[in-house]
Amino acid sequence: xxxxxxxxxxxxxxxxxxxxxxxxxxxxxxxxxxxxxxxxxxxxxxxxxxxxxxxxxxxxxxxxxxxxxxxxxxxxxxxxxxxxxxxxxxxxxxxxxxxxxxxxxxxxxxxxxxxxxxxxxxxxxxxxxxxxxxxxxxxxxxxxxxxxxxxxxxxxxxxxxxxxxxxxxxxxxxxxxxxxxxxxxxxxxxxxxxxxxxxxxxxxxxxxxxxxxxxxxxxxxxxxxxxxxxxxxxxxxxxxxxxxxxxxxxxxxxxxxxxxxxxxxxxxxxxxxxxxxxxxxxxxxxxxxxxxxxxxxxxxxxxxxxxxxxxxxxxxxxxxxxxxxxxxxxxxxxxxxxxxxxxxxxxxxxxxxxxxxxxxxxxxxxxxxxxxxxxxxxxxxxxxxxxxxxxxxxxxxxxxxxxxxxxxxxxxxxxxxxxxxxxxxxxxxxxxxxxxxxxxxxxxxxxxxxxxxxxxxxxxxxxxxxxxxxxxxxxxxxxxxxxxxxxxxxxxxxxxxxxxxxxxxxxxxxxxxxxxxxxxxxxxxxxxxxxxxxxxxxxxxxxxxxxxxxxxxxxxxxxxxxxxxxxxxxxxxxxxxxxxxxxxxxxxxxxxxxxxxxxxxxxxxxxxxxxxxxxxxxxxxxxxxxxxxxxxxxxxxxxxxxxxxxxxxxxxxxxxxxxxxxxxxxxxxxxxxxxxxxxxxxxxxxxxxxxxxxxxxxxxxxxxxxxxxxxxxxxxxxxxxxxxxxxxxxxxxxxxxxxxxxxxxxxxxxxxxxxxxxxxxxxxxxxxxxxxxxxxxxxxxxxxxxxxxxxxxxxxxxxxxxxxxxxxxxxxxxxxxxxxxxxxxxxxxxxxxxxxx
Amino acid sequence: xxxxxxxxxxxxxxxxxxxxxxxxxxxxxxxxxxxxxxxxxxxxxxxxxxxxxxxxxxxxxxxxxxxxxxxxxxxxxxxxxxxxxxxxxxxxxxxxxxxxxxxx
Ligand code: SRM
Ligand SMILES: Cc1cc2nc3c(=O)[nH]c(=O)nc-3n(C[C@H](O)[C@H](O)[C@H](O)COP(=O)(O)OP(=O)(O)OC[C@H]3O[C@@H](n4cnc5c(N)ncnc54)[C@H](O)[C@@H]3O)c2cc1C
Ligand code: SF4
Ligand code: FES
Numbered sequence: 001x002x003x004x005x006x007x008x009x010x011x012x013x014x015x016x017x018x019x020x021x022x023x024x025x026x027x028x029x030x031x032x033x034x035x036x037x038x039x040x041x042x043x044x045x046x047x048x049x050x051x052x053x054x055x056x057x058x059x060x061x062x063x064x065x066x067x068x069x070x071x072x073x074x075x076x077x078x079x080x081x082x083x084x085x086x087x088x089x090x091x092x093x094x095x096x097x098x099x100x101x102x103x104x105x106x107x108x109x110x111x112x113x114x115x116x117x118x119x120x121x122x123x124x125x126x127x128x129x130x131x132x133x134x135x136x137x138x139x140x141x142x143x144x145x146x147x148x149x150x151x152x153x154x155x156x157x158x159x160x161x162x163x164x165x166x167x168x169x170x171x172x173x174x175x176x177x178x179x180x181x182x183x184x185x186x187x188x189x190x191x192x193x194x195x196x197x198x199x200x201x202x203x204x205x206x207x208x209x210x211x212x213x214x215x216x217x218x219x220x221x222x223x224x225x226x227x228x229x230x231x232x233x234x235x236x237x238x239x240x241x242x243x244x245x246x247x248x249x250x251x252x253x254x255x256x257x258x259x260x261x262x263x264x265x266x267x268x269x270x271x272x273x274x275x276x277x278x279x280x281x282x283x284x285x286x287x288x289x290x291x292x293x294x295x296x297x298x299x300x301x302x303x304x305x306x307x308x309x310x311x312x313x314x315x316x317x318x319x320x321x322x323x324x325x326x327x328x329x330x331x332x333x334x335x336x337x338x339x340x341x342x343x344x345x346x347x348x349x350x351x352x353x354x355x356x357x358x359x360x361x362x363x364x365x366x367x368x369x370x371x372x373x374x375x376x377x378x379x380x381x382x383x384x385x386x387x388x389x390x391x392x393x394x395x396x397x398x399x400x401x402x403x404x405x406x407x408x409x410x411x412x413x414x415x416x417x418x419x420x421x422x423x424x425x426x427x428x429x430x431x432x433x434x435x436x437x438x439x440x441x442x443x444x445x446x447x448x449x450x451x452x453x454x455x456x457x458x459x460x461x462x463x464x465x466x467x468x469x470x471x472x473x474x475x476x477x478x479x480x481x482x483x484x485x486x487x488x489x490x491x492x493x494x495x496x497x498x499x500x501x502x503x504x505x506x507x508x509x510x511x512x513x514x515x516x517x518x519x520x521x522x523x524x525x526x527x528x529x530x531x532x533x534x535x536x537x538x539x540x541x542x543x544x545x546x547x548x549x550x551x552x553x554x555x556x557x558x559x560x561x562x563x564x565x566x567x568x569x570x571x572x573x574x575x576x577x578x579x580x581x582x583x584x585x586x587x588x589x590x591x592x593x594x595x596x597x598x599x600x601x602x603x604x605x606x607x608x609x610x611x612x613x614x615x616x617x618x619x620x621x622x623x624x625x626x627x628x629x630x631x632x633x634x635x636x637x638x639x640x641x642x643x644x645x646x647x648x649x650x651x652x653x654x655x656x657x658x659x660x661x662x663x664x665x666x667x668x669x670x671x672x673x674x675x676x677x678x679x680x681x682x683x684x685x686x687x688x689x690x691x692x693x694x695x696x697x698x699x700x701x702x703x704x705x706x707x708x709x710x711x712x713x714x715x716x717x718x719x720x721x722x723x724x725x726x727x728x729x730x731x732x733x734x735x736x737x738x739x740x741x742x743x744x745x746x747x748x749x750x751x752x753x754x755x756x757x758x759x760x761x762x763x764x765x766x767x768x769x770x771x772x773x774x775x776x777x778x779x780x781x782x783x784x785x786x787x788x789x790x791x792x793x794x795x796x797x798x799x800x801x802x803x804x805x806x807x808x809x810x811x812x813x814x815x816x817x818x819x820x821x822x823x824x825x826x827x828x829x830x831x832x833x834x835x836x837x
Numbered sequence: 838x839x840x841x842x843x844x845x846x847x848x849x850x851x852x853x854x855x856x857x858x859x860x861x862x863x864x865x866x867x868x869x870x871x872x873x874x875x876x877x878x879x880x881x882x883x884x885x886x887x888x889x890x891x892x893x894x895x896x897x898x899x900x901x902x903x904x905x906x907x908x909x910x911x912x913x914x915x916x917x918x919x920x921x922x923x924x925x926x927x928x929x930x931x932x933x934x935x936x937x938x939x940x941x
Pocket of ligand 4: 883884886888902903904905906907
């Protein structure tokens with residue numbers, strides 16, 4: 001044994017602990033290890049884990065959010081690499097186990113390693129099932145370019161980057177179950193047009209009957225996803241890459257990508273090759289042990305327990321706990337008796353819950369149904385002998401917690417069955433929470449019970465977000481967040497702490513904006529490092545907080561601000577926007593979108609001289625020179641001899657204008673003149689987020705003034721309307737009318753006063769489209785127009801100070817502000833260059 | 838690549854709180870000068886999508902890549918946000934105020 005052990009190269013002399021080896025570093029494997037550690041298992045075990053994927057354990061459920069871009073892949077890790085290190089676990093990430101020698105007690109992996117074990121846990125999960133469809137693979141046996149499975153981070157990244165290649169417009173998703181619908185919804189957020197092809201008669205047929213499926217279909221179609229049910233894909237078209245799919249009895253669909261979400265298959269190859277019992281999956285007993293193998297356990301989607309194979313996370317939390325009880329000996333009487341699959345999910349934004357039977361089976365079964373397809377609401381409950389034996393709920397999850405419990409426990413039901421579907425003055429939601437048993441599962445994704453939440457709250461953690469962090473409740477699909485909040489409120493008996501950190505201006509300084517500003521003013525803190533030293537816990541700097549503080553201090557101190565360049569984001573250090581390949585873009589100021597032949601000539605000359613790869617008109621009515629290396633920036637600015645357009649900063653950006661009165665036959669105000677004046681006055685002022693403005697010469701609104709942070713519209717009679725809080729980017733909002741005034745001077749005054757108020761009151765990175773509705777247009781009118789708080793003069797004066805301290809940042813071309821300010825950070829050729837058109 | 842000590846240049850080339858990139862014996866290294874005067878060195882290219890690490894924002898513990906804000910411990914190069922690791926290198930200033938990095 002010693003000779004064998006030394007082959008693993010990692011046996012510490014004198015370490016007599018048992019060697020626990022885990023194959024599969026996914027949700028079940030890592031959870032089993034957590035449960036083992038929670039039972040003091042590290043004292044008895046030296047733990048080694050193998051994972052096929054080159055990462056720590058992440059929340060697979062959240063891949064849908066990564067696909068849709070709501071989450072960064074970095075944000076979904078449940079166990080970071082630090083976690084493994086801190087717990088003394090050896091992780092072989094990116095290494096696949098190929099075979100187990102049960103007799104020599106060794107696992108063999110594809111890196112040539114033989115690792116001895118005393119106890120083995122198999123947690124290999126499942127993979128996407130690839131149906132036999134012609135053309136799915138290249139002759140070389142790889143998936144045809146454009147075909148994707150949906151199981152791993154790598155699959156997800158592959159889909160995102162393929163979807164973002166601009167000639168890709170349309171996708172077909174094969175499979176209309178949970179995964180297929182999530183994939184469809186996610187792809188849509190990349191501007192892809194999606195068809196779902198489903199061989200079943202209705203969507204999500206594993207979870208619900210035809211009536212529910214029909215309502216779900218309506219909701220899904222309302223999202224703009226086309227659905228083809230009862231439709232089988234017979235071939236993928238396109239020899240070198242996806243060009244379409246062929247259906248059995250419907251016309252072909254032309255498309256650029258195909259996502260296969262047609263079910264999953266347990267990963268059992270290792271078990272089969274190693275002679276372990278495998279039927280539909282790896283067979284385990286009630287202790288999660290493989291029969292006849294004292295020291296081999298299996299857990300998660302790769303197991304078959306009492307004939308059942310599960311495809312959702314909730315069962316694996318229970319399995320992992322039982323496994324840990326036996327591996328550590330903490331509770332030898334612990335047994336797993338199977339899970340009742342009550343699922344509560346959010347699918348493509350629709351709440352879906354289902355449990356037990358989909359429809360009545362016997363003549364004596366009762367069936368309570370409510371359907372309101374126009375709102376996407378459907379509820380169906382099957383009752384037998386006064387107990388719930390099945391339920392499906394779509395689009396309204398308020399009764400789910402109660403129904404799940406009634407289903408699990410076989411609780412007696414109220415005579416008035418309709419109250420199962422709605423709260424009819426009966427026990428309301430609050431009482432509903434109080435009635436739930438302690439072990440009722442609140443968060444199915446992360447397996448968190450009501451008791452666990454209650455204990456956390458009673459242990460002193462009384463904020464909603466604190467409880468979410470501590471228990472992970474609500475951090476899966478998110479459908480239970482409301483319930484988690486209610487349980488927290490109930491457990492805290494009304495004394496819920498609002499999460500203070502959520503209100504901090506920046507994460508590294510524990511103060512809200514107003515308090516921070518007071519402290520900064522009273523203590524005379526003029527630099528970012530001074531703020532950290534005086535106000536951050538332990539005086540610690542925080543990289544994430546620097547940019548927000550720099551912006552705030554510049555706004556507060558204007559000319560007296562001590563400008564530490566390390567507090568700035570790289571864009572603000574070099575006054576240009578960093579690009580994907582580490583080069584920069586140069587957008588010179590072009591006030592109001594007005595230019596001249598002379599300017600254009602200079603721009604053309606610069607583009608020639610510096611081989612600018614792309615010259616482009618921006619959406620902000622100016623010209624962008626893209627792909628400029630950092631070291632060329634000063635020379636480019638010098639030759640342009642135009643000021644910065646601030647296209648990179650969290651600052652005042654542009655004023656778009658229309659031609660207006662001077663030329664346009666409808667114009668009632670000189671919009672270009674006013675736009676230029678506004679841009680000249682407020683150029684470069686920093687603000688919590690970008691400020692984009694526009695001036696239109698009449699209500700035809702050719703400069704799109706209604707969707708700008710500040711938008712001005714000339715109206716009949718020489719008057720001007722001022723709109724604030726509009727946007728048409730990631731969010732679309734029509735601005736609110738702040739005031740209608742008589743002359744351009746008042747426009748400039750009120751716009752400046754509004755912007756100053758916003759600079760002082762808005763949270764870091766809060767655009768006006770969020771700020772204006774938060775404080776309310778009524779309040780803004782009172783403060784800005786009517787001076788209800790008596791601060792108008794102060795606001796105007798503060799803005800004037802900022803205006804006076806303007807200096808064109810591109811003047812730094814004459815002498816760098818810091819050594820090496822424009823030195824390249826990419827000393828050698830590394831990155832793919834942005835394509836030259 | 839040659840193991841051992843390499844002189845990168847005068848300390849003053851790196852402004853306090855910022856980083857600069859150096860090509861050393863075929864390696865690309867980002868060197869940062871912390872506000873306490875000490876130095877840290879990690880590989881200069883982000884493992885995520887090749888971002889220029891020397892253009893990142895730092896505090897005493899981490900550097901944040903400018904492209905997608907993945908963070909990396911300056912001491913070890915390990916990512917705190919789930920990206921792959923950077924390499925880290927021993928680095929210091931010698932008596933004549935030159936930055937010296939040690940390649941393994
Ligand atoms: C250059 C330009 C696209 C173009 O080629 O036309 C552009 C380019 C970028 N936009 Fe934009 N936006 C451009 C007009 C717009 C517009 C239209 C407009 O300004 O009239 C919008 C919608 C209006 C709005 O802001 O609400 C717009 C909404 C965004 C957003 C979404 C902001 C939001 O909160 O809704 C972002 C992301 C962000 O700021 O976090 C963004 C972010 C970006 C960034 C800075 C992404 C980044 O961080 O690197 C892009 C820089 C590309 C580069 O490599 O230089 N860009 N962007 C446009 C520059 C206009 C200008 O002259 O200054
Ligand atoms: C996009 C998506 C959305 C989902 N949404 C939900 C949801 O909303 N609700 C829900 O309940 N469930 C959902 N699921 C299902 C849920 O993610 C799974 O039930 C869960 O991940 C199963 O855990 P597991 O550990 O058994 O398998 P996995 O998490 O797949 O882990 C198995 C790991 O083992 C590795 N492995 C396999 N073979 C080997 C080998 N031979 N050597 C080394 N490593 C190996 C694999 O690479 C993998 O990393 C979703 C799944 C996906 C893909
Ligand atoms: S320029 Fe704007 S819309 Fe275009 S890719 Fe960049 S951020 Fe997105
Ligand atoms: S390239 Fe560094 S975070 Fe993306």
